[in-house]
Structures are given as structure tokens and as C-alpha cells.
Amino acid sequence: MSTNSEKTNLGRNKKKTSVKPKVNSLSILSNEALFNQLNDAILIVDKNFSITSVNSKTEKIFGKKKSLLINKNVSRFLIVGGNSKNQDVTNILKKIFASGKKSKEFKFKDCKITLSKNKFQSVNCSMTAIKNDSGKTEYAAIVLSVKEEKGSDKNKSSDFNFEIPGFIYRCANDKNWTMKFITDGCTSITGYRPADLIENKKISYNNIIHPDYRKLVSDKWKKVLKEKEYFEFEYPIISRKKELKWVWERGKGIFSEEGKVLYLEGFITDITERKNTETMLLLKNIVFESAISANSIADIKGRITNLNAAFLNLWGYKSKSENH
Missing domain, CATH: 3.30.450.20 (PAS domain)
Structure with a gap:
């Protein structure tokens, strides 16, 4: 018969082996050597609209450390749509999470991110579902690219152009x-x-x-x-x-x-x-x-007496046999 402690240990072991690993967004985002080269800021958002992961480009565009973005509601930082047609980003994310196995992608050209209380940055925005093995949407990816202002040289000297x-x-x-x-x-x-x-x-x-x-x-x-x-x-x-x-x-x-x-x-x-x-x-x-490899043979007076094909081809000439 098993003792109580043995039963407890068996229960613990059983529980441990039955736990399924949870893939929390894109683990490759942590590879800074790669993602420092990307032009775009990438934010991974969960079903509660909380930011779970960002790449280093996000920090650069937002002017904020990663720690100030993680676990914050994305609606605090992103305004979707033009000035007269602002949309709540959470409403769009709800559609993505409710999309089931169908792939939903939303793109917006007139968006703004909040840099500080009265300072904003214009960006292009796209939102895409990240699905698990069974095809269910567990996370959403928000990709932001900085828009260049017309007639402005601001971004020409920016490091964004060298990536x-x-x-x-x-x-x-x-x-x-x-x-x-x-x-x-x-x-x-x-x-x-x-x-x-x-x-x-x-x-x-x-x-x-x-x-x-x-x-x-x-x-x-x-x-x-x-x-x-x-x-x-x-x-x-x-x-x-x-x-x-x-x-x-x-x-x-x-x-x-x-x-x-x-x-x-x-x-x-x-x-x-x-x-x-x-x-x-x-x-x-x-x-x-x-x-x-082009070779020529000359006599003692420096006159060329024989040429190989490579020499002739190099200077654009043809041999007698090729001319006939």
C-alpha cells in the first residue's frame, strides 16, 4: 500500500506532467540582434488588451523603456484613425480575437501614438492575429511604422533609414x-x-x-x-x-x-x-x-608575331580563321 506522502508525490508528479507549456507571444522578439534591425515597432497584446511583449524598436519610437509599456493597456498609447474618426483600439482588437480560425488583418494610415501628455507621433498601423495550434487567437500583434512628414528632412538623418x-x-x-x-x-x-x-x-x-x-x-x-x-x-x-x-x-x-x-x-x-x-x-x-591568361609573342624588335584567343578577345579582334 502507498503511504499518504507517496500519494501526495504521485499527485504532484501527475500534475506536473499534465501541464501544457504556454507560448507567450513571439519568443523571437527577445532576440535584439535581429529586431534592432527592423523598421517597425511590434507590440504583442493579450485578450485583456495588455501589452505582453515589445521589440527594442518600440522603445525607440515611443521614447519609453520596455518596463513602462509591458502590462499596460494598449489604448493608453495608441489612437486609431484620423482626427475626426478616432476609433477605440480595443474595439478593433475585439474583432481580431473573435475572428476564430479566419485571419483578420486591419490596417490604418492615420494613427497616432502618445509620446507624452501633449506630444504625439503619426504612424501607420496594422493589427494581426497570432493563433495557437488549434487555430484560436491568443494574442494580437500590432505593427507600427513611423510616417515621414511631407517636405521634412527630419527622418533623412534618422537611423530608421539605415535599417x-x-x-x-x-x-x-x-x-x-x-x-x-x-x-x-x-x-x-x-x-x-x-x-x-x-x-x-x-x-x-x-x-x-x-x-x-x-x-x-x-x-x-x-x-x-x-x-x-x-x-x-x-x-x-x-x-x-x-x-x-x-x-x-x-x-x-x-x-x-x-x-x-x-x-x-x-x-x-x-x-x-x-x-x-x-x-x-x-x-x-x-x-x-x-x-x-592572354598571351602574345614578339620578336626582338618588339613586333607582335603571335597572339592567343584570349588576347584577341580582350582587345576585340578576331583571328584569320574566325574571319573566314
């Missing part, structure tokens, strides 16, 4: 990389809006990846998930306009206490310009190497 264009995501570990959350930066890179990609509404992210690289991306993820390492890879995508673009992705798996992969989270940025530069340098090197 890498990119987007963050949370996706399922499946063959489609089904997006659960994705920021607006995906539009400028892929040509698709977040709502097009979330739950594969119009296209899956896997179908954007160049066909020759889909297996490479998949194999790389399998390897890093097995080793619980970071994923880092460069690969081409095909944009909505059928343009070939190169991206760099850094991400990681989010695991349960039992070691099951819950999500993949990461950051993707456009490196097309860098890749094009590398290609041009490679071509220049090839030309340079060809120039080095």
Missing part, C-alpha cells in the same frame, strides 16, 4: 511552412500581404521559395531542429511579380517541455542587392583572369 528591410514570422513545421503570423515587411519583399500567406490563404510560403531550393531549405530545417540550433540560410524566392529575389533567413524552433516542435520563428530579409553585387564581382574576376 535592413525584412519581416518576422511564426509558422508551422509542415511542408508548406504555414504562416501563423507575419509582419508587413513581407509585402515589399514577396509582393504578398500577410493575409495572403497566413494559413496559406492565397499561397504558401513554400511555393514562394524557388523550386530548386525547397528541399535544401527543408533539409536544413530538419538538421537544425534535430540539433536544436539556429537556422541560417540564403536562398532565392519568386515574388508575386515573378521576380527572382534572394533572401537571408535566421530562425529557430520553439519546443514544448516534452521536446515537441510547436512553431518555427524567425526573421527574413532581402539580400538581392548584395547577391547582385557578388555576381558582378565574380564576372569581373572572370574577365580579369581571362586578361591574365
Whole structure:
């Protein structure tokens, strides 16, 4: 027979193993090395409209430390809509949380954030649902981007202009990389809006990846998930306009206490310009190497008596055999 203490211990152990891990928003937001590079402020809000997570860009735009934003009601800091059509941000968030498995996305161009009592900053705003494994909305992401004032040079010297264009995501570990959350930066890179990609509404992210690289991306993820390492890879995508673009992705798996992969989270940025530069340098090197291999033979008076094909091609001439 078991003693009372043994029963108590068994009860405690049973309770411990039955607890499901709770994924409190995007854990990748804590990776400041990545998110210092984002142009946008990102706030994660729970069903009580309290701010649960922010990236470091939020601190910079608001001019407030993270500790002054966390656990505060988002309506204290955000005014949605123009001056004559202000909306309560909580009413919009209610629609997002009530959206069920459908993906709801709201965008507003005329918004303001409260910097101090009588000081405001104009921003563009988008709000998106963050769903759990069963498709229910547990959190909402608010993405804010600073609006440049017309005729103003204020932002030209700002560090916002020197940051890498990119987007963050949370996706399922499946063959489609089904997006659960994705920021607006995906539009400028892929040509698709977040709502097009979330739950594969119009296209899956896997179908954007160049066909020759889909297996490479998949194999790389399998390897890093097995080793619980970071994923880092460069690969081409095909944009909505059928343009070939190169991206760099850094991400990681989010695991349960039992070691099951819950999500993949990461950051993707456009490196097309860098890749094009590398290609041009490679071509220049090839030309340079060809120039080095060009040979000529001259007699003692310095008259050229023989040339190889590389030398002729270098100077734009043709051999006698090519002229016939």
C-alpha cells in the first residue's frame, strides 16, 4: 500500500506532467540582434488588451523603456484613425480575437501614438492575429511604422533609414511552412500581404521559395531542429511579380517541455542587392583572369608575331580563321 506522502508525490508528479507549456507571444522578439534591425515597432497584446511583449524598436519610437509599456493597456498609447474618426483600439482588437480560425488583418494610415501628455507621433498601423495550434487567437500583434512628414528632412538623418528591410514570422513545421503570423515587411519583399500567406490563404510560403531550393531549405530545417540550433540560410524566392529575389533567413524552433516542435520563428530579409553585387564581382574576376591568361609573342624588335584567343578577345579582334 502507498503511504499518504507517496500519494501526495504521485499527485504532484501527475500534475506536473499534465501541464501544457504556454507560448507567450513571439519568443523571437527577445532576440535584439535581429529586431534592432527592423523598421517597425511590434507590440504583442493579450485578450485583456495588455501589452505582453515589445521589440527594442518600440522603445525607440515611443521614447519609453520596455518596463513602462509591458502590462499596460494598449489604448493608453495608441489612437486609431484620423482626427475626426478616432476609433477605440480595443474595439478593433475585439474583432481580431473573435475572428476564430479566419485571419483578420486591419490596417490604418492615420494613427497616432502618445509620446507624452501633449506630444504625439503619426504612424501607420496594422493589427494581426497570432493563433495557437488549434487555430484560436491568443494574442494580437500590432505593427507600427513611423510616417515621414511631407517636405521634412527630419527622418533623412534618422537611423530608421539605415535599417535592413525584412519581416518576422511564426509558422508551422509542415511542408508548406504555414504562416501563423507575419509582419508587413513581407509585402515589399514577396509582393504578398500577410493575409495572403497566413494559413496559406492565397499561397504558401513554400511555393514562394524557388523550386530548386525547397528541399535544401527543408533539409536544413530538419538538421537544425534535430540539433536544436539556429537556422541560417540564403536562398532565392519568386515574388508575386515573378521576380527572382534572394533572401537571408535566421530562425529557430520553439519546443514544448516534452521536446515537441510547436512553431518555427524567425526573421527574413532581402539580400538581392548584395547577391547582385557578388555576381558582378565574380564576372569581373572572370574577365580579369581571362586578361591574365592572354598571351602574345614578339620578336626582338618588339613586333607582335603571335597572339592567343584570349588576347584577341580582350582587345576585340578576331583571328584569320574566325574571319573566314
